[in-house]
Amino acid sequence: MAPPAATHPSVSYVMPVYNEAAYIDEAIDSVLAQQYEGENELVVVLGPSTDGTTERVTERAAGDPRLRVVTNDALSIPVSLNLGIRAAAHDVIVRVDAHTELPADYTARGVATLQRTGAASVGGLMVATGRTRLQSAVARAYNSRLGLGGGAYHGGASEGPAESAYLGIMRREKLVAVGLYDEGLKRGEDWELNFRLRAAGHLVWLDPELRVIYWPRDTWGKLARQFTATGIWRGELVRRLGGRNPLRYFVPPALVLASALSAVLLVLELTGVVTGLAAWLLSVAYLGPLLYAALLISLLFVRSSGERFVDRVTFARVIAVMHFSWGAGFLRGLLVGARDADDTSRIES
Secondary structure (H helix, E strand, C coil): CCCCCCCCCCEEEEEEECCCCCCHHHHHHHHHCCCCCCCEEEEEEECCCCCCHHHHHHHHHHCCCCEEEEECCCCCHHHHHHHHHHHCCCCEEEECCCCEECCCCHHHHHHHHHHHHCCCEEEEEEEECCCCHHHHHHHHHHCCHHHHCCCHHHCCCCCEECCCCEEEEEEHHHHHHCCCCCCCCCCCHHHHHHHHHHHCCCCEEEEEEEEEEECCCCCHHHHHHHHHHHHHHHHHHHHHHHHHCCHHHHHHHHHHHHHHHHHHHHHHHHCCCCCHHHHHHHHHHHHHHHHHHHHHHHHCCCCCCCCCHHHHHHHHHHHHHHHHHHHHHHHHHHHHCCCCCCCCCCCCC
């Protein structure tokens, strides 16, 4: 049960959407079914979808005055979010995603926490969920510290000040004061916005009782493209902010570098270029990749209730794809910058 809010300020939900035909109805339904006493609206910012999403959202907007449509021809989530915030009629902004479903008391609890703490931004936990074997394995990785490196909003955290907030229930005037989302980014925009809010002296708050269902990517190609793009833009953020990024972001690129170095060293040893003492001394380069391989193998023997061996194999593969895609993308972003790289994981292929 959500704690009562002192008041019930009007709320604008802002949802950027692009090629989400499989999820859009459930996402919209979960917003419109919120048990919240204040006035509310849903601003859907439509990208140039090709899968019928635009037609479905337009049809629903025609039948419900609470749903308003804004268009954005650019494939940029920060641009969509800023368009939605500027078009919003109300002072509390609730960011939602077309891959998410909100519990009925989400808004009531989030607004109450916003008022109780005086925070500029409040977020909860991402509870990833899957329909297929692969999507379920990806969801398990999202919910695991092994998969995404321990971000507080992926689970296991207690209520309190946070580095960032998943999605976000936010005070509009605070967003405007720091310049809204950075439209020069295409991934990592939430973290970067919350970084600027904290730098401006505002509080970012995690309430783990706020739980949002998230549907992750459901093919190997989409997963690899999503994590490559995320890594690229995280590398770009490190170029901009340097050491003010958490150390956990540097682990996957270190793994990629160690694996590449090990592969080169192995070729040099097999061809006789490196031999003797030099080969023995350089063999320490194999340690990281070997330990990582042992970790993946160990996942095959960690059995959950009702889980089959093929499920554990899929999970181990998902972890590897996440880490190597993210790490390779990070190195590209760090070395040459993002250069307007797009996340194409919502394009069917």
